[in-house]
Amino acid sequence: MTKQEAGGRGRTNDPEGMRQRLLDAAFVAFTTRGYNATSVHDLKREAGATGGALSHHFPTKKDLGLAVLRDRVADAVEETWIAPVRTAPDAAQGIKQVFAAIAAELDGKGAVSGCPLNNLALELSRQDADFQNVIDDIFGRWRRAVADRIRADQEAGRYVGLDAETFATFVVAAYSGAMAMAKAGQSTEPLRVCAALLGKMMTEEAAA
């Protein structure tokens, strides 16, 4: 099939709406069931899309995987982590609020599917270099947002004992691992434990 044919067959009255439906369905499937465990056939059914529509927007499954990372996983990290940390009264409160909000959401759902970025990072980083690069970029943006926030607070005289870069790495690691343990145990307890210890570290540095 040529691209033109695929485009012709996939065209609907709302091609952008179809693209978004495909991304939504793929985001849920890839970050919960897994990229490799999800068939293109399932995705078409879940998005209500024809084969032509799918191959018009995403010629290969890998194209869809990269778009899910760039357009959905990156947004999830922005919304759940980067924006709240940026707008909180200070870094410590921002970090504690993010952990608490996510733990409360998971308790409400009664199930822990894990962090979308970490789920795909462990599945795909070694499978394909393009996936790895996009995943590492998102981790980098997340880490920098936490570091930037700590540095901004440091200019106001807080957390002067912390190294912003290394502590930001530590925060992202503790969250990522706590979410892995939460998923394994289907319990938000590891998130609450790690949030309390990170908060304690920051409070001690703030007072220092």
Add this chain to the structure above:
Amino acid sequence: MTKQEAGGRGRTNDPEGMRQRLLDAAFVAFTTRGYNATSVHDLKREAGATGGALSHHFPTKKDLGLAVLRDRVADAVEETWIAPVRTAPDAAQGIKQVFAAIAAELDGKGAVSGCPLNNLALELSRQDADFQNVIDDIFGRWRRAVADRIRADQEAGRYVGLDAETFATFVVAAYSGAMAMAKAGQSTEPLRVCAALLGKMMTEEAAA
């Protein structure tokens, strides 16, 4: 095919050796490529096993997955984490040595495949309750070994400011997340950063 036929066809002069070869091949495949991305066909080829031998030892792929978790992943956690932490001069030195040894090994290999337990935890915890239970048990043993070591040191007057249980959860989370970031960035830097900060936390508590 009945079980008896499978057993008959799979029998060799060294059935236990064949079982171990299948487990070795499946451990590598499941923890690097992933459980869902590995076909039974690939496993037979990689282990040099017939279909009869495979179905004699592991009637289903899930049986093989559970055996890999119980007999290989649990052993990997025991060897890389539990035993070194138990035999180190103290908890802080044990934890720092484990991080350093793993980072050095990964630097030597030039590639980061990630933590076998975390890789399978994120892929399989929500796929199947039996997988989840075995994975959570292994995390529990790992966490308890760190907590037991901290408590033993506390009886000798060290780390009295730490809560052994919650700090053990934090150590396992920080390591797990650092390994996820290491895999995404193909760099051991997150492991070194997290080891240094955990060490600092413990040293401060030891001095307190």
